[in-house]
Amino acid sequence: MRKYTLLTFLVALCALALVLAGPACTTKGSSSTDDKSKIHVGIVFDIGGKDDRSFNAAAWVGVKCAETGKRPDGTPCENKKPLDIVLRDVEPGTPNAIEPAMRAFAERNYDLIIGVGFAQAPIMEQVAKDYPNIRFAIVDGVSELPNVASLVFKEHEGSFLVGMLAAKTTKSDTLGFIGGMDIPLIHRFETGYEEGAHAVNPNIRIIQNYVGVTDSAWNNPGKGKELALSQIGKGADVIFTAAGNSGLGAFDAVEQAGTTPDGRATHFVIGVDSDQNCVKPGFVLTSMVKRVDNAVYQIVLDVVNGQFSGGIHVYGLDKDGVGYAMDQCNQKLVQPEAIQEAEAAKQKITSGQIKVTDAMAK
Amino acid sequence: MGVRGRVPVKSFSRPLTTKSMKDIFTLTLILSTIHLATPLVLAALGGLYSERSGVINIALEGLMLAGAFTAAAVTHYVGNPWVGLLAAIVAGILLASIHAVACISFKADQVVTGTAINILMIGVPAVLSGAFFLSSGSTPQIPKENLIPWTPVILALLLVVATYYILYYTPFGLRLRAVGENPEAADAAGINVKRIRYTGVLISGALAAIGGAYLSIGQSSLFTRNMTSGRGFIALAALIFGKWRPVQTMLACLLFGFADALSTQMQGVIDIPVQFIQMIPYVLTMVVLAGFIGLSRAPRALGIPYQKER
Numbered sequence: 001m002r003k004y005t006l007l008t009f010l011v012a013l014c015a016l017a018l019v020l021a022g023p024a025c026t027t028k029g030s031s032s033t034d035d036k037s038k039i040h041v042g043i044v045f046d047i048g049g050k051d052d053r054s055f056n057a058a059a060w061v062g063v064k065c066a067e068t069g070k071r072p073d074g075t076p077c078e079n080k081k082p083l084d085i086v087l088r089d090v091e092p093g094t095p096n097a098i099e100p101a102m103r104a105f106a107e108r109n110y111d112l113i114i115g116v117g118f119a120q121a122p123i124m125e126q127v128a129k130d131y132p133n134i135r136f137a138i139v140d141g142v143s144e145l146p147n148v149a150s151l152v153f154k155e156h157e158g159s160f161l162v163g164m165l166a167a168k169t170t171k172s173d174t175l176g177f178i179g180g181m182d183i184p185l186i187h188r189f190e191t192g193y194e195e196g197a198h199a200v201n202p203n204i205r206i207i208q209n210y211v212g213v214t215d216s217a218w219n220n221p222g223k224g225k226e227l228a229l230s231q232i233g234k235g236a237d238v239i240f241t242a243a244g245n246s247g248l249g250a251f252d253a254v255e256q257a258g259t260t261p262d263g264r265a266t267h268f269v270i271g272v273d274s275d276q277n278c279v280k281p282g283f284v285l286t287s288m289v290k291r292v293d294n295a296v297y298q299i300v301l302d303v304v305n306g307q308f309s310g311g312i313h314v315y316g317l318d319k320d321g322v323g324y325a326m327d328q329c330n331q332k333l334v335q336p337e338a339i340q341e342a343e344a345a346k347q348k349i350t351s352g353q354i355k356v357t358d359a360m361a362k
Numbered sequence: 363m364g365v366r367g368r369v370p371v372k373s374f375s376r377p378l379t380t381k382s383m384k385d386i387f388t389l390t391l392i393l394s395t396i397h398l399a400t401p402l403v404l405a406a407l408g409g410l411y412s413e414r415s416g417v418i419n420i421a422l423e424g425l426m427l428a429g430a431f432t433a434a435a436v437t438h439y440v441g442n443p444w445v446g447l448l449a450a451i452v453a454g455i456l457l458a459s460i461h462a463v464a465c466i467s468f469k470a471d472q473v474v475t476g477t478a479i480n481i482l483m484i485g486v487p488a489v490l491s492g493a494f495f496l497s498s499g500s501t502p503q504i505p506k507e508n509l510i511p512w513t514p515v516i517l518a519l520l521l522v523v524a525t526y527y528i529l530y531y532t533p534f535g536l537r538l539r540a541v542g543e544n545p546e547a548a549d550a551a552g553i554n555v556k557r558i559r560y561t562g563v564l565i566s567g568a569l570a571a572i573g574g575a576y577l578s579i580g581q582s583s584l585f586t587r588n589m590t591s592g593r594g595f596i597a598l599a600a601l602i603f604g605k606w607r608p609v610q611t612m613l614a615c616l617l618f619g620f621a622d623a624l625s626t627q628m629q630g631v632i633d634i635p636v637q638f639i640q641m642i643p644y645v646l647t648m649v650v651l652a653g654f655i656g657l658s659r660a661p662r663a664l665g666i667p668y669q670k671e672r
Contacts, residue, residue, distance in 0.1 A: 048587075049488075049498050049499045049500070049586075049587050050497075050498055051497035051498055051499065051500050052500070052586070053500075072496070091488070091498050091499070093484045093485065093488075093587075093588075094484075182636050182637065208629075209626070209629045209636075210629065210636045210640075212591075212640060213636065213637050213640055216588065216591040216592065219586050219587055219588050219589055219591060220589065220591045221581075221582040221584070221586060221589060222397075222398075222401075222577050222581045222582055222589070223398075223591075223622075223626070225581060225582060226394050226397060226398060226622075226623065226626050227626055227629075229390060229393070229394065230390050230391075230394060230626050230627050233388055233389070233390035245500070245586040245587075245589075248503070248582065248583075248584065248586070249581075249582050252506075252581075252582055252583050255506055256506070279503065280503075
């Protein structure tokens with residue numbers, strides 16, 4: 001009798017698991033069947049997951065445009081035609097799940113495997129060595145293997161420009177910076193931002209904070225909000241976040257800080273990677289966009305056209321790989337004069353007149 | 363590592379001066395402590411009910427995630443945070459009932475079951491958010507009007523008082539403690555051990571879920587994957603640290619919250635590497651655990667399934 005009830009319980013649990021797994025299966029089933037003649041692209045996301053509204057989301061836009069010509073939210077992609085590929089994605093729940101996911105794609109002979117995030121570089125190095133005939137691409141990481149394309153960005157250049165815009169906007173001469181995980185890549189954002197702000201006004205003070213030192217630092221909006229509130233307490237009125245999901249906490253913090261009677265926000269946040277201007281309209285000064293979507297789309301296009309090349313692909317201000325986002329959500333927030341100065345600086349950076357320090361360069 | 367380079371040496375150095383002390387010890391520090399401690403207090407109180415009845419509840423992390431996700435998802439659909447909070451409590455109770463059935467009725471290993479629930483809750487919100495929001499583990503943002511930033515804080519404080527009263531001044535509290543210490547004797551005295559333990563575990567699900575709901579519809583305005591980032595385990599540590607007593611447990615949570623808030627405030631004010639500052643809460647825990655609180659004795663029957671003699 002006892003055994004029987006235990007069995008019933010287990011069966012019930014399994015049934016529950018199946019019901020819960022149902023939606024996942026149907027979404028997978030609705031995509032096209034496995035057509036061997038098409039180019040197969042597998043993408044492995046970072047721990048943040050593809051709807052972090054930031055870095056991973058940008059990569060997701062890139063591959064979705066390549067697959068369907070539409071962004072994940074259904075709007076058409078500008079300048080990106082559908083490439084008729086088969087797309088599969090994996091969101092590893094833990095860092096340990098990254099390598100098996102990559103190997104699974106490689107075992108099934110995918111044409112291109114994309115890894116998103118610096119943390120995947122060493123893993124991809126291992127996997128790519130074992131599958132020399134499969135093409136790989138790593139976003140934010142560098143590998144010297146011939147079958148790996150390293151897609152890197154000059155985040156410091158884009159951060160320099162948003163630093164200028166922040167410095168032109170601040171009234172307290174105090175700015176904030178919130179990084180996610182304390183890693184050299186994020187220091188690149190930080191130093192660029194500092195230099196940009198100091199280019200406008202050398203006396204500006206910048207308070208910089210990091211959410212954490214492990215990968216959970218990308219997924220802790222509560223801590224992000226506390227950091228932002230503490231910076232606001234110390235006088236910061238423009239806060240630049242480079243912290244994935246944790247950065248969204250800073251958006252809540254500036255909203256909580258409120259508006260002046262004429263409706264203008266007293267404190268602003270600067271978004272990162274994706275265009276986050278419309279996440280909290282009126283409170284987002286601008287976003288330091290990193291066109292991971294363009295880079296990822298381009299590498300898929302290269303594979304489709306048979307023009308894939310390994311090595312380092314750098315996306316800077318010159319190729320519009322990075323920049324600041326202006327749209328209907330932040331038009332009224334940035335002074336035209338500030339934009340002029342930023343545009344002038346952009347010219348000087350691309351022509352080499354201004355050198356922005358790259359915190360990752362040796 | 364694929365990322366090369368080095369940490370740039372900060373050009374400015376700020377020694378610990380009176381001015382920087384003033385920068386650290388502000389009103390923000392107190393508010394921040396309260397915000398950071400609230401989810402811990404709620405989850406730890408939940409753990410208290412379960413563990414005082416003799417059932418280890420390592421699943422606090424998973425229960426918090428369930429509460430956080432349900433609260434954000436329901437608030438998004440209904441537009442009312444109170445309904446969201448209620449739904450979170452229901453979700454917490456439902457999930458805790460799996461733990462209860464497995465541990466109490468089927469005498470499964472309590473640590474294993476709890477871990478299973480934690481792992482389950484890494485996946486379930488991702489699947490459900492895929493079905494409801496076409497995302498993979500996060501909910502849409504909830505407008506500011508629909509957030510309840512202070513209610514859970516007050517609730518946490520009231521619950522500490524209530525728990526103290528229930529535990530020491532009501533028949534249920536006496537039974538809960540008896541069942542956790544010596545279930546045989548309690549059974550002989552006519553107490554239904556199973557029922558008390560079920561109640562304890564289900565209450566823990568409800569409270570941990572409120573703690574989670576605070577994260578998603580109080581402090582932040584959305585659910586993101588694994589947004590508890592270890593708070594369930596810190597709550598568990600606070601419970602042990604507080605010797606399984608409500609007031610001490612709350613103080614332990616406040617200490618953790620304070621350490622966390624302090625590390626937030628100190629960053630960028632004093633020129634100490636961030637890794638070192640973020641170590642503070644954990645070092646503090648070890649120091650206090652090792653040196654100051656003395657022996658922390660668990661309920662004697664903790665972790666032992668009760669088999670009624672036939």
